[in-house]
Amino acid sequence: MTVACVRTITPVLHIKPQLISLVSKPKTKTQQSCSVFVSSVVMSYDKELAAAKKAAALAARLCQKVQKTLLQSDVQSKNDRSPVTVADYGSQALVSFALQREFPYEPFSLVAEEDSKHLHKDGTQETIDRITRLVNETLASDGSYNVSTLSNEDVLRAIDGGKSEGGSQGRHWVLDPIDGTKGFVRGDQYAIALALLDEGKVVLGVLACPNLPLASIAGDYKHSSENEVGCLFFAQVGAGTYMQSLNGSSPVKVQVSAVENPEEASFFESYEAAHSMHDLSSTIAKKLGVKAPPVRIDSQVKYGALSRGDGAIYLRLPHKGYREKIWDHAAGSIVVTEAGGIVTDAAGNPLDFSKGKYLDMYVGIIVTNQKLMPVLMKAVRESLEEKASSL
Ligand SMILES: Nc1ncnc2c1ncn2[C@@H]1O[C@H](COP(=O)(O)OS(=O)(=O)O)[C@@H](OP(=O)(O)O)[C@H]1O
Ligand SMILES: [Mg+2]
Numbered sequence: 435m436t437v438a439c440v441r442t443i444t445p446v447l448h449i450k451p452q453l454i455s456l457v458s459k460p461k462t463k464t465q466q467s468c469s470v471f472v473s474s475v476v477m478s479y480d481k482e483l484a485a486a487k488k489a490a491a492l493a494a495r496l497c498q499k500v501q502k503t504l505l506q507s508d509v510q511s512k513n514d515r516s517p518v519t520v521a522d523y524g525s526q527a528l529v530s531f532a533l534q535r536e537f538p539y540e541p542f543s544l545v546a547e548e549d550s551k552h553l554h555k556d557g558t559q560e561t562i563d564r565i566t567r568l569v570n571e572t573l574a575s576d577g578s579y580n581v582s583t584l585s586n587e588d589v590l591r592a593i594d595g596g597k598s599e600g601g602s603q604g605r606h607w608v609l610d611p612i613d614g615t616k617g618f619v620r621g622d623q624y625a626i627a628l629a630l631l632d633e634g635k636v637v638l639g640v641l642a643c644p645n646l647p648l649a650s651i652a653g654d655y656k657h658s659s660e661n662e663v664g665c666l667f668f669a670q671v672g673a674g675t676y677m678q679s680l681n682g683s684s685p686v687k688v689q690v691s692a693v694e695n696p697e698e699a700s701f702f703e704s705y706e707a708a709h710s711m712h713d714l715s716s717t718i719a720k721k722l723g724v725k726a727p728p729v730r731i732d733s734q735v736k737y738g739a740l741s742r743g744d745g746a747i748y749l750r751l752p753h754k755g756y757r758e759k760i761w762d763h764a765a766g767s768i769v770v771t772e773a774g775g776i777v778t779d780a781a782g783n784p785l786d787f788s789k790g791k792y793l794d795m796y797v798g799i800i801v802t803n804q805k806l807m808p809v810l811m812k813a814v815r816e817s818l819e820e821k822a823s824s825l
């Protein structure tokens with residue numbers, strides 16, 4: 435009975451080899467029910483993780499090329515006045531194309547930040563041509579997808595492959611093709627952030643951080659610019675977090691900081707003051723007795739740096755009314771949790787990625803290690819209450 439049950443699920447589950455022996459040799463005479471057995475199977479997303487790493491590294495290559503020679507005409511403004519560049523579109527097209535190539539026989543669902551709406555306006559022909567050229571050059575330099583040249587229509591179709599709404603059922607890729615576009619335009623930090631949701635839970639995440647030094651950025655990261663840069667973080671549920679160089683060195687396992695004394699903890703926050711209330715994090719840091727000044731870095735690079743212990747706390751406290759999108763946190767959150775950290779909203783609830791494009795949550799995102807979380811949460815709660823009563 436057990437074997438029959440496994441046959442049924444094999445097409446959708448990848449069972450780790452060590453579990454196959456468990457299947458064929460039941461340990462007791464008592465037959466386990468099918469449902470009990472299925473719930474004890476450890477899902478493996480090795481194939482999906484390998485594809486995600488490859489896609490994100492490819493997109494990083496395109497972004498690096500554009501960042502070196504960014505033209506003013508490469509940057510446009512979206513309806514919410516946030517910037518988008520040819521590299522955001524090119525990165526999204528590449529990841530969408532690569533994932534569809536890797537899994538041609540599986541239903542494809544991608545929730546991604548960009549769409550081609552702005553590229554259908556008058557006067558955008560040159561921009562589309564440039565994006566298509568960048569995508570084709572990157573695919574040709576990689577060589578692994580054996581494609582003839584993609585047309586503008588192919589590229590626009592790949593970008594719009596990211597229009598899924600996500601949700602609590604089935605599998606959905608989640609992509610921020612460039613997280614921290616403002617940082618990217620400034621010549622600073624940014625990340626390509628790709629995650630996979632399965633039944634509403636993040637099961638793997640990849641963060642390509644082309645400008646992050648391989649060595650720790652604890653302290654003043656601007657001064658570590660002589661180090662080799664370009665990190666790829668990746669995590670799979672239950673399997674830990676690893677980092678390797680974007681150039682392809684062997685992965686090393688990473689762990690969040692073990693700091694227990696808040697006075698010794700350093701904290702990360704958004705570079706852009708419009709994205710997070712710097713005054714509120716400064717109040718929280720004072721309450722905790724944190725001595726080091728805040729380290730302000732763009733994008734989910736903060737999650738990556740935190741996962742390897744460069745800092746101990748990440749505080750994200752957006753201004754009233756802002757709604758967080760899942761692509762800004764899905765990859766980063768699993769990279770930190772698999773490295774031993776905790777990610778919650780400011781009320782201590784875990785983040786829920788199953789509600790569509792937005793995180794339906796209480797304001798603020800708080801990230802730290804297990805030891806510091808209770809004292810950090812207390813300081814956050816008190817500071818929020820003080821702020822509310824002063825209004
Ligand atoms: N008003 C406001 N409040 C909060 N967050 C906002 C806001 N506006 C934008 N965003 C989102 O922030 C993403 C960049 O992440 P960070 O805030 O960590 O980066 S930064 O340090 O401020 O550059 C950024 O991601 P990208 O658009 O992918 O760059 C946005 O999704
Ligand atoms: Mg954006």
Ligand SMILES: [Mg+2]
Pocket residue numbers: 610612613614761762
């Ligand atoms: Mg983003």
Ligand SMILES: [Mg+2]
Pocket residue numbers: 522547610611612613614615
């Ligand atoms: Mg983005």
